[in-house]
Amino acid sequence: MLSDRNLWTKIGPGMTKITNGSCLCGGVTYEIRGDLRPVVACHCNQCRKTSGHHVAATRCKTRDLTVTGDTLVWYKSSDIAERGFCGTCGSNLFWRMFGSETTSIFAGALDNPEGLKMVGQIFTRDKGDYYDLPDVPDMADTSNLKT
Numbered sequence: 001m002l003s004d005r006n007l008w009t010k011i012g013p014g015m016t017k018i019t020n021g022s023c024l025c026g027g028v029t030y031e032i033r034g035d036l037r038p039v040v041a042c043h044c045n046q047c048r049k050t051s052g053h054h055v056a057a058t059r060c061k062t063r064d065l066t067v068t069g070d071t072l073v074w075y076k077s078s079d080i081a082e083r084g085f086c087g088t089c090g091s092n093l094f095w096r097m098f099g100s101e102t103t104s105i106f107a108g109a110l111d112n113p114e115g116l117k118m119v120g121q122i123f124t125r126d127k128g129d130y131y132d133l134p135d136v137p138d139m140a141d142t143s144n145l146k147t
């Protein structure tokens, strides 16, 4: 069974992967120093509303993420999670569960998504009827990923 835990990639000791991203206007930039999980698509209603389609997100340890700029806004989208976006241009950037040690990073905002691949998807039953699902496995075990 494909699960979030076994999607994490491991990088050799002594090597720190650095990944950068930003919102559309540049008001928010960020750097991730550490491992990134492969990309997972989410078709839930909240991701559809905030993104205008479905979300495709990688994930990092929150302590590896450094955000620069002062236009980042957090919106509490449910009792258990919040979403980070740029208050100027509206770019959707982050999702994180309260109390979690990881932050989901919306892959479209990465400057240089080197080597990342979409490997799974969740909440496929909530998808819009105007598109077909990507050809990646449905990660049924998503109870801990609920938005």
Ligand SMILES: [Zn+2]
Binding pocket: 023, 024, 025, 026, 027, 028, 071, 086, 087, 088, 089, 090, 091
């Ligand atoms: Zn912006």
Ligand SMILES: [Zn+2]
Binding pocket: 042, 043, 044, 045, 046, 047, 048, 055, 123, 147
């Ligand atoms: Zn979602």
